[in-house]
Amino acid sequence: MKTAIIGGGASGFFTAINTKENFPNSEIIIFEKSNKLLTKVLVSGGGRCNVTNSERSISVFSRSYPRGERQLKKLFGRFNNQHVIEWFKNKGVELVSEEDRRMFPKSNTSQTIYDLFVSQADKLGVKINLKSTVTSIKQEGEQITIQVNGQKLLFDKVIVCTGGSPKLRGLDWLKSLGHKIEEPVPSLFTFNILNKKITQLMGLSVLNAMVSIEGTKLKNTGPLLITHWGLSGPAVLKLSSFGARFLAYKNYNFKISVSWCGENNFEKVKDEMRSIINTNKNKKLLSIRPYNFPKRLWSYLLERSELSEEKTCIELGKKQLNKLINTICNDGYLVNGKTTFKEEFVTCGGISLKSVNLKNLESKHIKNLYFAGEILNIDGITGGFNFQAAWTTAFIASKLK
DSSP states (O other), X not given: OEEEEEOOSHHHHHHHHHHHHHSTTSEEEEEOSSSOSOHHHHHHHHHTOOOEEOOOOHHHHHTTOTBTHHHHHHHHTTSOHHHHHHHHHHTTOOEEEOTTSEEEEXXXXXXXXXXXXXXXXXXXXXXXXXXOOEEEEEEETTEEEEEETTEEXXXXXXEEOOOOOSSGGGGHHHHTTTOOEEEEEEOSOEEEEOOHHHHTTTTOEEEEEEEEETXXXXXXXXXXXXXXXEEESHHHHHHHHHTHHHHHHTTTEEEEEEXXXXXXXXXXXXXXXXXXHHHTTTSBHHHHOGGGOOHHHHHHHHHHTTOOTXXXXXXXXXXXXXXXXXXXXXXXXXXXXXXXXXXXXXXXEEEOGGGEETTTTEESSSTTEEEOXXXXXXXXXXXXXXXXXXXXXXXXXXXXX
């Protein structure tokens, strides 16, 4: 049996290694269009490779996928994060979990994962062809012809692992075969804000803020980071993932509300602030720092509420207190654009799951053609979930049945 793997990234290598282990006598060839392999693996997690997430509940784990939740939940029954941990362990790589459940190789470097994949492929006899662009696929009876750099090659099985395509036209060669394509749009990105006073606080973070998109039910709570271009951190990245299609429709111009304390109930924040003020009547506002806000952020929130840092708590009038509370729990900003990370670019969209047999990830339109990884309309939030989807779909596709 001769099998082509199109794409030399995470899902491509995981598919190739598992396919070769499942079919030791088969010939496996990886076709990678660039001159580099496993690019995302090397840069993911700040060069540490966030392999997966240690969350044990499959139901909870599945909810981390804005697109593909229901389908992945079933697939996780066959190969999930616990299987991934075991898979890497059996090949000599131990994964460790951090407080936020992100999992990394114990070595703390993505080079470990890169070296493992390349050495395993080499040991198993997987062939790798770089600078090999596949431009078309055609059914030839029970076999498939692929056109690589203008040359026609015949295979028994073909698995497409090309990753997410930032442009719709990048999927035309698969659309022409009858596959339904969900238009690709960016999924994980940060919010650009032109307000200079907030961006001057770059580097500051809040552990538990709530960010909401005005006019929608979209909101998320978590760590929030102020950057030189706007807002980032898990709170924003997760929100961008779940709001990907809506925000693309809005052309990335929309209003957000930030609750710096993580609570958007005005009365609850009011009770908390009254308690703090009554306990510190003679202290200056700057010194009380509710919710353990960083000093520079608290100073900014006071200025935004038109309050002097020198004013004492007892001097705070009712209207002034209400304005301050509103700034703390309902601080509005206009977002003008997004910033994506080129190397860690994640898209939603791709091959519609309706075009794929979910039992084996085979195309419903071309026999012996399979899909794995981000080419499918599956994407997760930050935290190791996108790689987990790649491992799961690759493992199932590698069964070739």
